[in-house]
Amino acid sequence: xxxxxxxxxxxxxxxxxxxxxxxxxxxxxxxxxxxxxxxxxxxxxxxxxxxxxxxxxxxxxxxxxxxxxxxxxxxxxxxxxxxxxxxxxxxxxxxxxxxxxxxxxxxxxxxxxxxxxxxxxxxxxxxxxxxxxxxxxxxxxxxxxxxxxxxxxxxxxxxxxxxxxxxxxxxxxxxxxxxxxxxxxxxxxxxxxxxxxxxxxxxxxxxxxxxxxxxxxxxxxxxxxxxxxxxxxxxxxxxxxxxxxxxxxxxxxxxxxxxxxxxxxxxxxxxxxxxxxxxxxxxxxxxxxxxxxxxxxxxxxxxxxxxxxxxxxxxxxxxxxxxxxxxxxxxxxxxxxxxxxxxxxxxxxxxxx
Amino acid sequence: xxxxxxxxxxxxxxxxxxxxxxxxxxxxxxxxxxxxxxxxxxxxxxxxxxxxxxxxxxxxxxxxxxxxxxxxxxxxxxxxxxxxxxxxxxxxxxxxxxxxxxxxxxxxxxxxxxxxxxxxxxxxxxxxxxxxxxxxxxxxxxxxxxxxxxx
Numbered sequence: 001x002x003x004x005x006x007x008x009x010x011x012x013x014x015x016x017x018x019x020x021x022x023x024x025x026x027x028x029x030x031x032x033x034x035x036x037x038x039x040x041x042x043x044x045x046x047x048x049x050x051x052x053x054x055x056x057x058x059x060x061x062x063x064x065x066x067x068x069x070x071x072x073x074x075x076x077x078x079x080x081x082x083x084x085x086x087x088x089x090x091x092x093x094x095x096x097x098x099x100x101x102x103x104x105x106x107x108x109x110x111x112x113x114x115x116x117x118x119x120x121x122x123x124x125x126x127x128x129x130x131x132x133x134x135x136x137x138x139x140x141x142x143x144x145x146x147x148x149x150x151x152x153x154x155x156x157x158x159x160x161x162x163x164x165x166x167x168x169x170x171x172x173x174x175x176x177x178x179x180x181x182x183x184x185x186x187x188x189x190x191x192x193x194x195x196x197x198x199x200x201x202x203x204x205x206x207x208x209x210x211x212x213x214x215x216x217x218x219x220x221x222x223x224x225x226x227x228x229x230x231x232x233x234x235x236x237x238x239x240x241x242x243x244x245x246x247x248x249x250x251x252x253x254x255x256x257x258x259x260x261x262x263x264x265x266x267x268x269x270x271x272x273x274x275x276x277x278x279x280x281x282x283x284x285x286x287x288x289x290x291x292x293x294x295x296x297x298x299x300x301x302x303x304x305x306x307x308x309x310x311x312x313x314x315x316x317x318x319x320x321x322x323x324x325x326x327x328x329x330x331x332x333x334x335x336x337x338x339x340x341x342x343x344x345x346x347x348x349x350x351x352x353x
Numbered sequence: 354x355x356x357x358x359x360x361x362x363x364x365x366x367x368x369x370x371x372x373x374x375x376x377x378x379x380x381x382x383x384x385x386x387x388x389x390x391x392x393x394x395x396x397x398x399x400x401x402x403x404x405x406x407x408x409x410x411x412x413x414x415x416x417x418x419x420x421x422x423x424x425x426x427x428x429x430x431x432x433x434x435x436x437x438x439x440x441x442x443x444x445x446x447x448x449x450x451x452x453x454x455x456x457x458x459x460x461x462x463x464x465x466x467x468x469x470x471x472x473x474x475x476x477x478x479x480x481x482x483x484x485x486x487x488x489x490x491x492x493x494x495x496x497x498x499x500x501x502x503x504x
Contacts, residue, residue, distance in 0.1 A: 146486070147388075147392040147396075147487060
């Protein structure tokens with residue numbers, strides 16, 4: 001090459017961003033540009049005369065892992081044949097691909113995370129479909145049960161047959177439990193739908209005193225062992241709620257209280273209008289004499305379904321809490337002085353905008 | 354009297370009260386569960402209705418068509434389950450309304466959670482979610498049959 005041309009080429013080589021190294025037949029570096037010296041962490045002119053140190057083959061593209069001043073770097077190296085000072089030599093161009101590698105790794109990680117999320121969602125949907133199908137299936141034997149019992153009782157009455165009281169009571173109890181089973185099944189279904197977002201509230205202006213009174217009356221009809229005492233406010237209490245859902249919540253809480261409360265003691269139910277949750281709210285408190293271990297963590301467990309926990313409040317309270325939360329409200333479980341359990345439901349009267 | 358669709362044609366069972374004769378209000382119970390439809394039909398029979406049963410929409414249509422051919426009017430009320438094999442409640446309602454009127458009122462009995470949607474979907478007069486009390490059923494049937502003929 002001519003002197004001037006060679007000088008210009010050297011200028012170019014010195015200035016470009018990629019590292020350029022020229023290696024002779026013995027594997028020694030005869031030229032390194034500034035970028036290459038920076039990559040290898042050497043002072044200017046520091047590399048010339050050293051062994052290149054890496055396998056270098058004409059026509060190849062390889063990746064090298066370098067450590068520059070303590071930092072790991074990935075470098076892509078392309079090698080071509082050339083002549084240097086009249087002798088055959090190899091030209092290696094070195095490109096820092098550390099950032100590129102990192103971006104690729106991140107992209108793969110995102111993809112993996114997304115795939116895992118998609119699979120989790122699919123599993124959840126399958127579970128909900130199964131739940132819905134199972135719950136639907138359960139309704140048939142429950143319907144048969146109830147119709148069969150009711151029909152039997154009707155016929156006996158109609159034909160003037162005096163069934164022994166214990167038989168009639170047993171049948172009535174079975175019918176009640178079948179009804180309870182049905183409510184649990186409905187709750188299962190509701191939970192599945194709340195999970196996959198297909199559950200929606202149908203709000204309407206509801207007289208809460210009436211609703212709670214009816215639910216309590218129904219519950220009282222199911223037990224002679226417990227006295228349900230209801231306190232309602234004097235003036236009417238109306239709210240824009242899903243009446244069916246709230247009725248379910250009230251029934252669920254009262255039924256639970258009946259199941260676990262010490263027989264002979266009263267179960268106090270109080271409905272009031274209060275200032276809470278940033279405005280006016282309705283508050284329903286159900287206080288029973290159920291004896292649970294007086295540990296704070298038990299209170300938490302009551303709100304989460306736990307198959308290992310024997311308290312058995314399980315589904316009813318969990319579903320109730322979700323439904324109350326859908327209304328923008330909250331459920332608290334308290335252990336008042338004097339024993340027993342108090343469940344407090346607070347629901348804002350005004351729907352949040 | 355209780356009439357149901359048996360393997361070789363309609364079957365007649367005596368109910369526990371004497372037949373009330375002409376003028377008895379007639380109800381057709383369409384439900385694929387034979388236990389449920391029998392309980393309902395027998396209860397209705399006891400209360401003085403003339404009840405017949407069909408196990409799916411297609412069987413129900415057949416029975417209605419047979420009645421019409423022999424000059425009988427449609428029943429006063431059809432109790433309709435929605436999920437049935439062969440022909441479901443929706444299809445039955447659609448096919449039934451294609452026949453010339455007047456049409457019987459429809460009372461939907463269903464286990465579905467969004468039961469109330471059925472009202473509009475099949476133009477029913479009422480929906481009774483399963484499971485229900487026999488008392489609830491009888492009240493609903495009384496209400497729906499009424500004194501006037503169906504539209």
